[in-house]
Amino acid sequence: MKDQILELEQKRLDAMLDGDVETLDALMAEGSLYIHTSGGVDTKEIFVEKVRTSELDYKSIVNSVEQVSEVGDVCLITGVLDIALLRAGVPAEIHIRYLTTWKTGNSPQFLSFQATPLPQ
Numbered sequence: 190m191k192d193q194i195l196e197l198e199q200k201r202l203d204a205m206l207d208g209d210v211e212t213l214d215a216l217m218a219e220g221s222l223y224i225h226t227s228g229g230v231d232t233k234e235i236f237v238e239k240v241r242t243s244e245l246d247y248k249s250i251v252n253s254v255e256q257v258s259e260v261g262d263v264c265l266i267t268g269v270l271d272i273a274l275l276r277a278g279v280p281a282e283i284h285i286r287y288l289t290t291w292k293t294g295n296s297p298q299f300l301s302f303q304a305t306p307l308p309q
Contacts, residue, residue: 231275
């Protein structure tokens with residue numbers, strides 16, 4: 190299951206890079222949350238809309254997975270992301286530690302993302 194979840198996580202990151210909101214919408218569970226380094230919290234609908242409108246326009250994402258753990262019907266992924274993006278047209282480069290949670294089972298789906306900034 191861990192390998193399948195890692196593949197889905199990469200598919201999610203690729204969808205963010207490509208602005209592929211159909212794939213992003215399908216991967217994210219209803220009620221899922223995306224917690225930004227600023228402390229802001231987006232629902233699935235808000236996050237997908239920000240990607241659709243290029244309010245969040247991802248240019249590169251380098252993912253260094255550190256740990257994958259299965260806990261019941263949830264899979265936890267921790268690691269470090271280096272992201273270059275445009276936030277509402279303003280260039281930004283971020284270096285963050287993250288935790289992503291995925292529901293496992295027959296139809297795995299993304300549940301949440303939370304990030305903490307790391308020193309550059």
